Amino acid sequence: MTGFNGTPDPTPETASAKDAGEGSFRFEHDGERFVIRAICPEDAAAHAAFLARLSVEDLRLRFFIPTKSLPVKQIARMTGVDHEREMAFIALRKNNETAGAVRLIRDAADGTNAEIAIIVDAAAKHKGVAERLMHAIINWGTSRGVTHVNARILAENLPMLAFVRHLGFTLKPCADEPNIMQADFDCGEDQPVPAG
Numbered sequence: 776m777t778g779f780n781g782t783p784d785p786t787p788e789t790a791s792a793k794d795a796g797e798g799s800f801r802f803e804h805d806g807e808r809f810v811i812r813a814i815c816p817e818d819a820a821a822h823a824a825f826l827a828r829l830s831v832e833d834l835r836l837r838f839f840i841p842t843k844s845l846p847v848k849q850i851a852r853m854t855g856v857d858h859e860r861e862m863a864f865i866a867l868r869k870n871n872e873t874a875g876a877v878r879l880i881r882d883a884a885d886g887t888n889a890e891i892a893i894i895v896d897a898a899a900k901h902k903g904v905a906e907r908l909m910h911a912i913i914n915w916g917t918s919r920g921v922t923h924v925n926a927r928i929l930a931e932n933l934p935m936l937a938f939v940r941h942l943g944f945t946l947k948p949c950a951d952e953p954n955i956m957q958a959d960f961d962c963g964e965d966q967p968v969p970a971g
């Protein structure tokens with residue numbers, strides 16, 4: 776991957792992550808180490824454990840529905856990504872625990888527009904995990920022709936609104952959906968967040 780100023784991670788990548796044409800990158804926050812890499816089918820069990828650790832409230836903010844757990848089929852779909860249209864990156868902390876995930880889905884028309892969604896485990900918040908994940912996925916998208924990304928955010932989700940504003944997204948209410956804000960970002964040569 777280009778444009779992400781992390782150090783290449785010395786741990787072996789999974790075959791699936793290699794198939795996706797992605798490397799892995801690491802960063803530290805106050806001595807805590809994280810690795811960012813593409814998700815792959817072998818991550819299904821760790822991803823289920825990650826989702827199980829998340830609060831009902833964070834799951835609602837991410838998926839817009841009150842849920843305690845997601846069906847196995849959906850988790851398989853989340854980890855077995857169709858790389859033509861979609862990508863997901865995860866952040867791993869010690870013991871290879873998943874600490875955060877970001878997903879980008881390109882539109883069916885010409886793939887230049889994409890929707891992004893992200894979630895970070897409570898214990899990993901405010902450590903720069905979401906920022907690194909966003910940077911990685913926007914780099915992935917722009918390298919494949921994505922020129923515009925958007926996110927749909929519940930209007931009450933002030934932390935996420937503050938986060939995307941910090942990244943340079945613009946915000947507007949969604950037409951006909953007063954409880955949802957749309958965040959937009961035009962991808963250019965400049966990335967929305969500083970690398971590394």
Ligand SMILES: CC(C)(COP(=O)(O)OP(=O)(O)OC[C@H]1O[C@@H](n2cnc3c(N)ncnc32)[C@H](O)[C@@H]1OP(=O)(O)O)[C@@H](O)C(=O)NCCC(=O)NCCS
Pocket residue numbers: 833834836837838891892893894895896899900901902903904905906907926927928929932933934935937938941
């Ligand atoms: C919103 C969310 C993804 C942020 O994740 P995070 O890993 O804590 O964010 P980062 O640490 O990378 O934040 C980077 C910067 O964004 C800004 N930021 C992040 N969270 C913020 C908050 N709650 N309030 C204000 N600014 C915030 C800050 O400038 C921060 O830098 P700083 O910590 O040096 O001040 C996380 O809170 C989350 O998962 N929320 C629940 C799920 C959700 O709402 N998903 C969105 C679905 S559309």
